[in-house]
Amino acid sequence: MGEIRECPFCGGGRLTRIVAEVDEWTRCNECLAEGPCVNDGAGDVAWNARPTEDALRAEVERAQARATAYANLLRSFRYAINTVTDELEDEGDRVYLGSTNDADTLRDQASLLEDIEWGAMEPDFGKEDFLASARKANLENTELRAESERLRGLVREAAGFISEDREALFSGHQINGSIRIEDEADESAAKSVASMDDWLSRAALQPKGDGG
16 A cells, blocks of 8 residues: 555544455544545555645645746846946936946846746736735725724813813702702703713713712
8 A cells, every 4th residue: 555645634644444345445533534435456546636636736836936936036136126226327317327237237137027928927917916905904904093093082082071061060960979859950960961971981981080
């Protein structure tokens, strides 16, 4: 029996080869998954067959190889561009290359660009740029945080005014730390104070202690 791959379902490595007369298959002892039952003596081959997984792995490897190649090209372009721009001679209305070597450098980079297999990248054209999306999401998050802090400031400011009005209202209708209820004005004041206390509580700001 050849080398058996790990379980495709749980990644476990404790496997058992089961043989029943002419049939054989492989079972994972960790999740109890079982592979295809075959009668040609190739149970391990059937278990190891992962067409979808193998295709995805191959595609990932190709993508990684392309990414590495593009990263190397970008590094080369960056070095070349920095070299050329550092040696530019700026005379105000005109800019000259620092040397004829700079022109050769630009030609070499242009040649490298022509050698890129642009056709291999066409399937990726138009797809979502995850880095750009992440940057956009981060910017939006920063803006939302700033707006949230601005609103919090307005709430704190409003709470300060409401707290002052509450204290003035409470002081004008209280006896021994509690609002007296002697007339309609007192009842209205009591309802207003209760409403203000509720708002201040929901704004996560406590009213000043008054024993009421």
